Amino acid sequence: xxxxxxxxxxxxxxxxxxxxxxxxxxxxxxxxxxxxxxxxxxxxxxxxxxxxxxxxxxxxxxxxxxxxxxxxxxxxxxxxxxxxxxxxxxxxxxxxxxxxxxxxxxxxxxxxxxxxxxxxxxxxxxxxxxxxxxxxxxxxxxxxxxxxxxxxxxxxxxxxxxxxxxxxxxxxxxxxxxxxxxxxxxxxxxxxxxxxxxxxxxxxxxxxxxxxxxxxxxxxxxxxxxxxxxxxxxxxxxxxxxxxxxxxxxxxxxxxxxxxxxxxxxxxxxxxxxxxxxxxxxxxxxxxxxxxxxxxxxxxxxxxxxxxxxxxxxxxxxxxxxxxxxxxxxxxxxxxxxxxxxxxxxxxxxxxxxxxxxxxxxxxxxxxxxxxxxxxxxxxxxxxxxxxxxxxxxxxx
Amino acid sequence: xxxxxxxxxxxxxxxxxxxxxxxxxxxxxxxxxxxxxxxxxxxxxxxxxxxxxxxxxxxxxxxxxxxxxxxxxxxxxxxxxxxxxxxxxxxxxxxxxxxxxxxxxxxxxxxxxxxxxxxxxxxxxxxxxxxxxxxxxxxxx
Numbered sequence: 001x002x003x004x005x006x007x008x009x010x011x012x013x014x015x016x017x018x019x020x021x022x023x024x025x026x027x028x029x030x031x032x033x034x035x036x037x038x039x040x041x042x043x044x045x046x047x048x049x050x051x052x053x054x055x056x057x058x059x060x061x062x063x064x065x066x067x068x069x070x071x072x073x074x075x076x077x078x079x080x081x082x083x084x085x086x087x088x089x090x091x092x093x094x095x096x097x098x099x100x101x102x103x104x105x106x107x108x109x110x111x112x113x114x115x116x117x118x119x120x121x122x123x124x125x126x127x128x129x130x131x132x133x134x135x136x137x138x139x140x141x142x143x144x145x146x147x148x149x150x151x152x153x154x155x156x157x158x159x160x161x162x163x164x165x166x167x168x169x170x171x172x173x174x175x176x177x178x179x180x181x182x183x184x185x186x187x188x189x190x191x192x193x194x195x196x197x198x199x200x201x202x203x204x205x206x207x208x209x210x211x212x213x214x215x216x217x218x219x220x221x222x223x224x225x226x227x228x229x230x231x232x233x234x235x236x237x238x239x240x241x242x243x244x245x246x247x248x249x250x251x252x253x254x255x256x257x258x259x260x261x262x263x264x265x266x267x268x269x270x271x272x273x274x275x276x277x278x279x280x281x282x283x284x285x286x287x288x289x290x291x292x293x294x295x296x297x298x299x300x301x302x303x304x305x306x307x308x309x310x311x312x313x314x315x316x317x318x319x320x321x322x323x324x325x326x327x328x329x330x331x332x333x334x335x336x337x338x339x340x341x342x343x344x345x346x347x348x349x350x351x352x353x354x355x356x357x358x359x360x361x362x363x364x365x366x367x368x369x370x371x372x373x374x375x376x377x378x379x380x381x382x383x384x385x386x387x388x389x390x391x392x393x394x395x396x397x
Numbered sequence: 398x399x400x401x402x403x404x405x406x407x408x409x410x411x412x413x414x415x416x417x418x419x420x421x422x423x424x425x426x427x428x429x430x431x432x433x434x435x436x437x438x439x440x441x442x443x444x445x446x447x448x449x450x451x452x453x454x455x456x457x458x459x460x461x462x463x464x465x466x467x468x469x470x471x472x473x474x475x476x477x478x479x480x481x482x483x484x485x486x487x488x489x490x491x492x493x494x495x496x497x498x499x500x501x502x503x504x505x506x507x508x509x510x511x512x513x514x515x516x517x518x519x520x521x522x523x524x525x526x527x528x529x530x531x532x533x534x535x536x537x538x
Contacts, residue, residue, distance in 0.1 A: 125470035136401045147403035148435050151523050152495035154481045155469050162463035163483050170506020218467040272491045
């Protein structure tokens with residue numbers, strides 16, 4: 001049921017570039033970033049001098065100035081940052097699109113480079129703690145690892161996600177076995193997708209439900225297989241106006257709608273908001289789909305930012321792609337798998353392809369709509385989101 | 398057993414000095430009366446700067462919990478497993494808390510909790526929450 005499309009964004013993603021994903025890249029983040037940007041330009045059929053805009057996360061270590069100097073970009077007319085990291089995977093695309101629609105830039109590159117496995121690891125407490133006189137001290141004003149939560153041992157996002165999972169279980173009355181069945185169905189199916197995807201870090205490692213169940217518990221109810229893979233590498237994507245995308249003849253995918261939505265307690269980590277079994281108000285999906293001229297039932301594919309497997313069921317419910325409390329039945333019956341009613345994270349997700357802070361989540365949506373996924377399905381539209389904090393709808397051009 | 402401390406400069410702030418004196422106080426608005434956490438110089442409900450500190454009742458509801466089994470720092474290896482909780486106080490604010498080191502309890506989301514402040518040293522105490530007596534638990538039948 002299509003609505004008027006006057007509100008749709010008028011931009012397209014026309015190029016994707018990336019390095020290999022690895023546990024140790026063996027090179028600097030700057031080198032990784034420039035490799036990914038050049039690859040994205042080549043994919044789009046554009047040159048370095050076509051770039052007049054850059055967007056990145058505030059958490060990225062490679063500044064716009066560094067990129068301009070390294071690549072010799074002759075005239076950069078717009079550069080902007082979105083706060084945090086993967087929280088804003090779709091926020092950065094929204095920002096690039098807004099800059100293009102406002103006439104501030106015509107060709108914006110969104111890049112992310114990180115040695116997150118061989119360098120400082122997001123899953124380790126060292127990132128937020130100091131050793132003082134044989135003890136541990138925090139100076140963080142905000143989560144994760146802030147002065148109000150670190151003293152109880154809540155230090156890293158993976159532990160916050162365990163709290164989301166138990167809140168969900170408690171709200172819907174799911175026992176330990178039901179949670180294991182649901183989360184295991186997500187981890188195992190996504191690994192199956194990764195086994196079909198040569199880019200995936202875990203391409204060659206299969207995962208059975210028996211192996212999932214035997215997995216080490218990290219923070220109840222989450223096991224090792226419920227967690228994403230800290231990864232080294234870089235990715236970049238090129239965003240231009242839809243009009244220019246058509247004239248380029250590039251393999252474009254259209255940004256139909258993209259936006260951000262945060263509220264008290266929902267950031268930096270979702271700790272203090274009123275509910276924890278849900279991570280976004282229903283208005284987020286309603287408004288996003290409305291801007292895209294679509295409704296939830298028009299979405300063919302979901303690319304959900306899965307720092308842990310628990311993000312997947314909550315996002316599908318929050319966006320109305322499945323009903324509240326229906327996640328267990330949806331996943332255990334394979335609704336997200338090959339041939340399912342709503343394929344989800346067909347690259348393997350952050351769990352099994354690599355933790356690329358959402359750029360690989362977006363990239364798989366783009367590849368599916370271009371017809372280039374290693375696990376190709378028939379699709380016209382894809383939802384991409386990190387728990388509603390930023391989200392977008394992509395459409396086949 | 399390592400308990401992570403806020404750095405010394407934070408411990409001079411009222412949230413921590415009240416705890417060191419033995420009670421949990423919440424940053425609260427003197428105009429609309431609502432509490433907020435973490436502490437802030439402005440009330441997020443009525444935007445008044447007229448904020449102060451009020452003692453908490455100590456009554457709370459368990460919203461979530463996790464038993465952390467994997468230590469994310471080498472100095473925490475002797476501390477695992479430990480339990481982190483997400484609690485909602487009667488005053489309407491949420492806090493991160495936990496079970497005191499060495500303490501075990503059967504937890505379920507929705508159960509009634511009560512606060513106990515435990516001092517780790519003269520300047521540093523933490524508000525832990527333990528299950529309230531059976532008579533105060535909500536009817537789950």
